[in-house]
Amino acid sequence: MNRNRPNVWGYFFIAPQLIGLLIFSLIPLVYAFTLSFTDWNGFGDFQFIGLANYIEQFQNPEFWKAMLNTIYYMVLVVPIGIFISLILSIGLNKIKGKEIYRVFFFMPVVTSSVSVGIIFMWILNGDFGILNQLLALVGIDGPMWLTDTKWVIPSIAILSIWWGLGYNMVIFLAGLQGISKSYYEAASIDGANVFQKFRHITLPLLTPTTFFVTIMTIISSFQVFDQAFVMTQGGPAKASYTIVFHIYEQAFVDFTMGQSSSAAIILFIIILIFTLIQFKFQDRWVFYEK
Numbered sequence: 278m279n280r281n282r283p284n285v286w287g288y289f290f291i292a293p294q295l296i297g298l299l300i301f302s303l304i305p306l307v308y309a310f311t312l313s314f315t316d317w318n319g320f321g322d323f324q325f326i327g328l329a330n331y332i333e334q335f336q337n338p339e340f341w342k343a344m345l346n347t348i349y350y351m352v353l354v355v356p357i358g359i360f361i362s363l364i365l366s367i368g369l370n371k372i373k374g375k376e377i378y379r380v381f382f383f384m385p386v387v388t389s390s391v392s393v394g395i396i397f398m399w400i401l402n403g404d405f406g407i408l409n410q411l412l413a414l415v416g417i418d419g420p421m422w423l424t425d426t427k428w429v430i431p432s433i434a435i436l437s438i439w440w441g442l443g444y445n446m447v448i449f450l451a452g453l454q455g456i457s458k459s460y461y462e463a464a465s466i467d468g469a470n471v472f473q474k475f476r477h478i479t480l481p482l483l484t485p486t487t488f489f490v491t492i493m494t495i496i497s498s499f500q501v502f503d504q505a506f507v508m509t510q511g512g513p514a515k516a517s518y519t520i521v522f523h524i525y526e527q528a529f530v531d532f533t534m535g536q537s538s539s540a541a542i543i544l545f546i547i548i549l550i551f552t553l554i555q556f557k558f559q560d561r562w563v564f565y566e567k
Contacts, residue, residue, distance in 0.1 A: 313538035330539035343523035351498035353434040366449035383443035394507030426516035452486030
């Protein structure tokens with residue numbers, strides 16, 4: 278029997294993934310990195326202009342506006358979204374018919390972002406939206422969610438938290454079901470109550486899952502675009518103008534592909550730094566079973 282045959286079949290099965298990664302990720306990344314040093318406008322030839330695009334990007338007020346809006350959005354979505362997902366997954370972990378609830382909460386994830394955005398435009402409409410009508414029933418005068426500069430980012434964050442809830446919840450449920458029941462049985466024999474089991478067993482053993490969910494949520498938060506594009510077009514007064522929106526406008530509205538590529542590379546570096554920092558400090562709060 279040929280000992281190399283298992284390796285050949287292994288390479289055969291991972292080949293589609295490797296080819297997809299090469300064509301749709303690595304080659305575009307290298308191409309965008311190259312374009313970021315040019316003055317290409319999407320047509321014809323281009324010239325290498327060194328770091329001029331990067332310098333212009335850092336001097337552009339719209340770039341900093343987009344970055345601040347994106348960070349504000351991330352600060353809202355990451356902790357609140359993870360907390361609600363965790364609470365829901367714990368609540369659904371032991372109830373009957375949890376498969377049905379799992380499907381119910383996961384349905385928004387497979388729904389198109391454009392459809393979700395249009396639905397939330399109706400829900401969050403300041404004049405006739407259902408959310409303000411519900412708030413009025415309890416005597417609260419709801420804000421103009423999508424046209425008030427103070428409320429537009431929280432409005433988009435509400436949509437994103439609801440939209441991504443099912444994805445994070447399913448991952449947390451998988452993490453919860455991977456915790457051995459023997460830990461809880463031993464804790465019960467020692468007289469631990471529900472809160473003590475949660476504090477000393479569930480939370481520590483769920484930290485690898487929390488670590489993964491945190492990284493993925495931060496990365497997706499930096500890439501927010503669809504919601505702002507559909508619901509507000511980056512407005513009002515660029516209050517929902519995110520960094521990916523900035524990249525889109527420079528590429529396909531202004532046709533300054535070089536500058537757009539430089540903003541994309543800066544975003545890539547920021548996400549990479551955030552991810553490396555989290556891996557660097559994971560030993561301080563992530564516990565793995567040994």
